[in-house]
Amino acid sequence: MKAAPEAQKRLLDLAELDSVIDRLAHRRRTLPELAEIDELAKSLARLATQVIEAETEAGDLAREQNKAENDVDAVRTRADRDQKRLDSGAVTSPRDLASLQSEIVSLQKRQGDLEEVVLEIMERREAADTKVTDLVARRDEAAAARAAAEDRRDAAFKEIDKEAGEVRGRRAAVAGEIPADLLKLYEKLKEQYVVGAAMLHGGRCQGCKVALSIA
Template sequence: MKADPKVQRRLLDLQAIDTALAQLAHRRRSLPERAELEALARELSALEDERVRAQVAVDDLDRDIARLEKDVDQVRARKSKDEARLAAGSGPARELEALQHELVSLNRRQSDLEDAELELMEQRETAQGVLDGIERRMAEARDRRAATEQRRDDSLAEIGKEEEFKRSARQPLVGDLPADLVGLYDKIREDTGLGAALLTAGRCGGCRLELSGADLARIRKADPDDVVRCEECRRIMVRTNESGL
């Protein structure tokens, strides 16, 4: 393939743009906010598991407290009924005596139930505190996630503007170059990441290897408009006065 030496040198301008675009793509993929968001997602997932367990603990205590309250209400109702009968003083003496014994038993039962209920209410207060603490941590994590997402979006917007600027410069440059030369360059770049490089002081700028004497002799014999390639990395080598030929 042949191309005017000046045209070949413009491949370096194209490569500079493509290198910048590749660097921008790498920045896009490796934004620190991405890793931060992944860590926050794991943190929120773990907190949600904790929240569910804490909520279950609160719900279980609420259910137990409700059961005890129902039992206390039943005892109170029974006491009221017995006290009314005892106050009326109607019935055999033996029955009235039995009512008195039952009231003693009911008072003891009520006291035991109320003590148990108080203990459960204290446990519930502690469990609710745990749940509230988890929910506060989740809210803080969500705030950090929102701030991180904003930083990520700002960075992506900045990268997008730079990419648009580089692409707008690339398009007319490609349009001015021979299609076959651009096609070769693009194929090499897709395969190796770098399509063209300077030949400087007998060294390929693509693979950084020093050319052998035979390769240098071959390139010296090539016409100025010949498109020469590195035998090692197969990239297009652009010759200048500093190529060491």
């Protein structure tokens, strides 16, 4: 296909602008912030699950501790009641006195055992609460990091899109100076070979593999 020297020059200008647009699009697709945001999103999802699990464990332990403390209170109340009966002198039968004293001793032992259970639960609950605090802090830190990465991504997008818009404007102006049939051929070649025009060597387009004769 015949192409005037000036038209060939404008084609090369157009190809250069398209190359810039392609590079900007590639840069937009491969911003490091995109991979960072993706990894942080995965980390946040894991941490959110871990926080829920830790909070559930802490809640279960809180209820377990409350029940154990109620058991201690119930045994203590019963032991205090029996002790008052013993101290009041109302029980005079040796057999009943022995039985009451034995029950008090048994209740006191039971109370001690339950108090040990409460202490053990309290230790586990403290560890669970610490775990929740740590996970929440890590989750919040990851959320802040993701927000910062998103801000950087958005700023980069804005800069790239602005530059791409300016280049497209220049491209439209250059395309308007190229004959319609030649521009159509260029677009077809670009679609097929990515490059629609390239420098000529010996009358041959080095990028598009098409021979052009200078008018």
